[in-house]
Amino acid sequence: MDATPTAGAARYLPDDRALDSLQTAAGRCQGCALFEAATQTVFGHGRSGAPIMLVGEQPGNQEDRAGMPFVGPAGRLLTRALDEVGIDPALTYRTNAVKHFKFTRKHGKRRIHQKPSRTEIVACRPWLIAEIEAVRPQVIVCLGATAAQALLGTAFRISAQRGQLTQLPSAIDLQLAPEPIVLATVHPSAVLRDRSDRHDEAYKLFVDDLRVAGAVPSGRRTTQVAGR
Numbered sequence: 001m002d003a004t005p006t007a008g009a010a011r012y013l014p015d016d017r018a019l020d021s022l023q024t025a026a027g028r029c030q031g032c033a034l035f036e037a038a039t040q041t042v043f044g045h046g047r048s049g050a051p052i053m054l055v056g057e058q059p060g061n062q063e064d065r066a067g068m069p070f071v072g073p074a075g076r077l078l079t080r081a082l083d084e085v086g087i088d089p090a091l092t093y094r095t096n097a098v099k100h101f102k103f104t105r106k107h108g109k110r111r112i113h114q115k116p117s118r119t120e121i122v123a124c125r126p127w128l129i130a131e132i133e134a135v136r137p138q139v140i141v142c143l144g145a146t147a148a149q150a151l152l153g154t155a156f157r158i159s160a161q162r163g164q165l166t167q168l169p170s171a172i173d174l175q176l177a178p179e180p181i182v183l184a185t186v187h188p189s190a191v192l193r194d195r196s197d198r199h200d201e202a203y204k205l206f207v208d209d210l211r212v213a214g215a216v217p218s219g220r221r222t223t224q225v226a227g228r
Ligand code: URA
Pocket: 056, 057, 058, 059, 060, 063, 068, 069, 070, 071, 072, 074, 075, 095, 096, 189
């Protein structure tokens, strides 16, 4: 087996695939170089059996310090939007496509978020797949392009396909039946960053997409599920 610390997360996965075992094992992951500079692994949060799984990009500055996903500004916007569509936070499992914070330092001090590379997204994906298999959500919401890339492939375009209920591509081989439905929308940070006069509209569209996802567990599907 390749013993370099950049060979991906697969060899760090434990035999026991319960969420708490996965979380403990992920704390020791060196599947790519991102573990080196970050404070800690930020694993997903929520309970097994949660019907709605929300997948972000990677932990941000605050999440890296707290060890918990979506505790910073993007998380607060997400929580407000979920509240608006009546999704109880207890029904959600929140995680990220990449589990370590990637950043550069500006003037040696402030940590500036950097987008994870394709290699890092793929390296970290075994944790995400294991989380999906352990949580068994009915619907997965990809928040932004990184999460959509991790689960729906590089050809997926959020701008064209957001808000549509779809299936995971066959390349994502889940030990799970039935498979969850997937929907992608923008990242809450993109809504936060939009300070233009389109901000309210961006927020409303984000809320609309979450509403579509939120209707899946009760069977009130508002959009046709596209085939593979
Ligand atoms: N952005 C993300 O994608 N995930 C977090 O946990 C926080 C901010």
